[in-house]
Amino acid sequence: xxxxxxxxxxxxxxxxxxxxxxxxxxxxxxxxxxxxxxxxxxxxxxxxxxxxxxxxxxxxxxxxxxxxxxxxxxxxxxxxxxxxxxxxxx
Numbered sequence: 001x002x003x004x005x006x007x008x009x010x011x012x013x014x015x016x017x018x019x020x021x022x023x024x025x026x027x028x029x030x031x032x033x034x035x036x037x038x039x040x041x042x043x044x045x046x047x048x049x050x051x052x053x054x055x056x057x058x059x060x061x062x063x064x065x066x067x068x069x070x071x072x073x074x075x076x077x078x079x080x081x082x083x084x085x086x087x088x089x090x
Contacts, residue, residue, distance in 0.1 A: 003029055006062040006063075007019055007033070008050065009059050011038060
């Protein structure tokens with residue numbers, strides 16, 4: 001059975017090295033799908049996957065239908081921005 005690897009990217013200078021590293025590390029039992037979220041995919045599968053896995057930042061990698069722990073993060077939230085002082089006069 002092949003290992004399903006999904007990479008979520010924006011084809012940016014931060015994402016490209018991650019995509020390259022994953023592809024270099026892959027073996028014959030790895031099947032890689034790359035989702036460019038800037039272009040989105042025609043059938044919107046990539047957007048469904050983002051929501052299903054809870055992708056909050058890119059690049060992110062999922063293996064066999066599970067977002068890797070290193071890619072989980074709550075992302076930017078209004079609460080964190082307020083906590084950092086954004087929107088408040090200094």
